[in-house]
Amino acid sequence: MKVGDILFVNGGTVFSSVICLFTRSEFSHVAQVIGFAPNGKAIIAEDLYNGSIIRSFSYKKGSFKVMSWKKPLTSNEKKKLAQYHYDTAGTFYAYHQLFIIAFYLLFGISRKRNKKFSRKDLSICSEKIHETSIFIGRDLRPDLCTNLVTPHDLYESRHLLKADKLLKFE
Numbered sequence: 001m002k003v004g005d006i007l008f009v010n011g012g013t014v015f016s017s018v019i020c021l022f023t024r025s026e027f028s029h030v031a032q033v034i035g036f037a038p039n040g041k042a043i044i045a046e047d048l049y050n051g052s053i054i055r056s057f058s059y060k061k062g063s064f065k066v067m068s069w070k071k072p073l074t075s076n077e078k079k080k081l082a083q084y085h086y087d088t089a090g091t092f093y094a095y096h097q098l099f100i101i102a103f104y105l106l107f108g109i110s111r112k113r114n115k116k117f118s119r120k121d122l123s124i125c126s127e128k129i130h131e132t133s134i135f136i137g138r139d140l141r142p143d144l145c146t147n148l149v150t151p152h153d154l155y156e157s158r159h160l161l162k163a164d165k166l167l168k169f170e
Contacts, residue, residue, distance in 0.1 A: 001042050001066055004073040004081055005033045006129060008155050009064040022102040025152030027065075030125045032132065034082040045085035045132075047125040052089045067160040069138070077136045084135045088128070097124045101148055111148040126151045133159075 009029035010016060016028035031046035034054065041056045073081070104111055130149045133140040140157040141149055
């Protein structure tokens with residue numbers, strides 16, 4: 001793994017299964033590598049039930065795919081990416097945002113980017129990773145509203161190398 005890599009996760013819980021069902025995806029969660037601990041474990045930033053956090057990579061169950069950028073990140077982009085995650089860590093997790101996305105998907109409402117539609121501080125995992133990509137100047141999904149992006153939408157980004165294998169958590 002490298003700084004900037006994105007982990008696409010299938011959490012293996014009932015809640016994860018519901019997310020996968022509504023988003024028509026094998027992934028219910030995304031996280032991003034922002035550095036490495038002295039013991040070599042990746043430091044990841046992610047949005048979980050208690051908000052945006054930064055922690056050592058220590059998942060217990062499930063499986064994931066790691067995807068890298070097609071065009072490698074510069075050292076400046078890596079610094080900006082990590083700093084953005086540190087600066088925005090601690091915000092709440094917006095469960096209601098999951099319902100809004102499900103509503104859009106269930107009723108086939110367009111999620112195309114619309115300058116008029118912008119909400120602040122809605123924090124879910126895919127939104128956080130998407131915001132970070134915009135912040136470093138590499139918008140993963142310029143076609144979609146930032147706060148209506150799912151893990152699968154990010155997985156389909158043309159800016160990422162497709163992962164060829166599923167990895168198991170520790």
